[in-house]
Amino acid sequence: xxxxxxxxxxxxxxxxxxxxxxxxxxxxxxxxxxxxxxxxxxxxxxxxxxxxxxxxxxxxxxxxxxxxxxxxxxxxxxxxxxxxxxxxxxxxxxxxxxxxxxxxxxxxxxxxxx
Numbered sequence: 569x570x571x572x573x574x575x576x577x578x579x580x581x582x583x584x585x586x587x588x589x590x591x592x593x594x595x596x597x598x599x600x601x602x603x604x605x606x607x608x609x610x611x612x613x614x615x616x617x618x619x620x621x622x623x624x625x626x627x628x629x630x631x632x633x634x635x636x637x638x639x640x641x642x643x644x645x646x647x648x649x650x651x652x653x654x655x656x657x658x659x660x661x662x663x664x665x666x667x668x669x670x671x672x673x674x675x676x677x678x679x680x681x682x
Contacts, residue, residue, distance in 0.1 A: 576619065576659040582669050590667035594660045596623065596652040603649035611678025612668035614642040617661045622654030634658070 572584045576595050580602065583591045596602055616625070616639070623634040626649045627642055634640070634650070642648050652658040669675055 574619075574661060576657070578657075580673055582671055582673055585664075585667050588666055590664045590669065592662045592664070592669065592673075594650070594662055596621075596650060596658040596660075598652050598655055598657070600658075601649055601651045605647060605649070607649060608647050609642075609644055609664065609668045609675075611644060611676070612664040612666055613644050614648075614668065615663040615665075616640045616642060616650070617663075619659040619661055621652060621656055621658035623650060623652045623658040625650050 618638040625632045
């Protein structure tokens with residue numbers, strides 16, 4: 569069994585994981601973005617849960633609103649960008665299946681674990 573406290577610190581932080589899944593926190597300041605037109609996880613699905621704040625997700629060219637309590641599945645291969653459109657920090661908890669990042673936050677190639 570593993571456990572961790574979710575501390576929402578600025579930026580993207582891998583919290584914990586194993587060979588099958590991984591959790592990370594992400595904080596985007598007002599007006600900020602993460603990802604972009606070519607951002608995709610070729611080897612992992614991403615579950616994104618909004619803990620607080622407002623924003624939008626641009627997924628495969630479509631815009632979806634984000635607010636506290638929203639849950640979104642960004643499937644492997646989907647291009648995506650997360651934008652903070654609110655006046656306070658956008659805080660998200662992200663789960664990747666299988667892991668998408670090394671412990672230091674570098675993206676893993678498809679089918680690899682740290």
